[in-house]
Amino acid sequence: MSEPVVAGRGKAALLGPAEVRELAERFGVRPTKQLGQNFVHDANTMRRIVATAGVGRDDIVLEVGPGLGSLTLAALDVVDRVIAVEIDPTLAQHLPETVAARAPELAERLTVVPMDAMKVTHADLPAEPTALVANLPYNVAVPVLLHLLAEFPSIRTTLVMVQLEVADRLAATPGGRIYGVPSVKAGFYGTVRRAGTVGRQIFWPVPQVESGLVRIDRFPESPWPQDDSFRQRVFAVADAAFAQRRKTLRAALASWAGSAPEAERRLVAAGIDPTARGETLDTAAFVRLAQQS
Template sequence: MERLISPKKTKEIVRKYGFKFSKSLGQNFLIDENILNKIIDGAEVTKEDLVMEIGPGIGTLTQALADQAKKVVAVEIDKSLLPILAETLRESKNVTVVNADVLKLDLHQLIQKEFEGAPVKVIANLPYYVTTPIIMKFLEDRVPLKNMVVMIQKEVADRMQAKPGTKDYGALSVAVQYYCEPQIITRVPSSVFIPQPNVESTVIRLTLLGEPRVKVKNEEVLFQVVRASFGKRRKTLLNALSSSELGVTKEQVKTALAAAQIEENRRGETLTIKEFGILADAIAEVKSIS
């Protein structure tokens, strides 16, 4: 099968099957070999690797992954792409296509069935409207991962790797960096897609840490504290936390901040992940004795 990574071949396949791009599914097909290679190189795919691809589209990246990896499982939500994938991947004997919504899948069950529970590399050109839910599902479900290399909207990638005190630093930064080490692989112009999206993209690698970046007594409390701290960015921690879903009084927050040795007038955007961990444990302590 001729490689799809060209505007000519992509358009030919789309025309042949009368495929209609779905705006609601955020479908944009990659047509640039340089970017395709950077994705695969960024994930460091070898013949020993097991790969899960989310959103294969017409199979452009899937073809290349099949050449590099031991096995590829491609999860595609759009049924109308299945006959196209049957053609474009017919020579790739190490590829399995699963027609499903990844957000509704039992990922542990799928990995057990297809990869015998072994750690996988996740590679995806994600629809921008579901980028964060998909990434957080893999991380929060504690799926056995080596890394994730995903093409996402530039602004989202910037937030994922942002540091404390910067304008992009927020709840997503803390959540991703709690589990991973993020690294930008390459910036991607809109011109390398059919159709062209209205935003710039970025390929980012999220390398799973052996253990979460900080150890906390209660992860649920940690992420409640993080969400509350960034929910109203202009508020101080004292005011943001005492008026949040945490269910703690201003006095309890004062006690927790003092125990964590964090000033009451600081804002969430200035806290490191380590400080969030210490504060979350202090909040959990005051809640347990109330």
């Protein structure tokens, strides 16, 4: 990734509360819970997200759920290209004209892909993204995040805004109450950390939950295989281990391994105490365990 560019006041006229409402009214758009839509209307928060992502001029940013374009405009001020995936056909249709009106010199840097992010593949994008920077739809944030990390190994840096509880779970470390499947799976790709909190008042409508930022830096050289088959094996072990959190791994993994004795054999071979519980294992331990299957 290139040297980050400080997200200051650039060529794009970012959106504020009045502009967000005006655009929504003009396009006949009302935020819907079904699509997890809450539109951001604070320009400083958008600049902060782009700066925290550390993206630079040579980056190709993948954005999911751009909505009315608040984060899109901030990203275009800093990077060479933004590929915005938007499931709402009305929003997808109007985003290019908003960018053309508020950042005419940057409009050619934007590509809008009108589809469900959960179904996006390499064939749907015009270029390989180097970063994922997005205010993810909160109702599908984790599945979308994991799908994109798996589908696009070219994504080296991820900075996403999600529900605060989800942010905490993604960045949790072994041994805690909130450590679980999302923590293990996110950690399969790289280093995960919390990158700040975001207040409710920057959204319209104001959500009932607080929001948090999560940053994932993909391993420059992965310590384990990243192919689909191996990833699925690791994730299957994690799913089984946390399906019955209160049970020891010997018992929780019995169905996965075929029997409790076989689960114990694999655990011992992986250097893991069979009486331990899933929340005590880091991602590397689940990898070792998957390698025994």
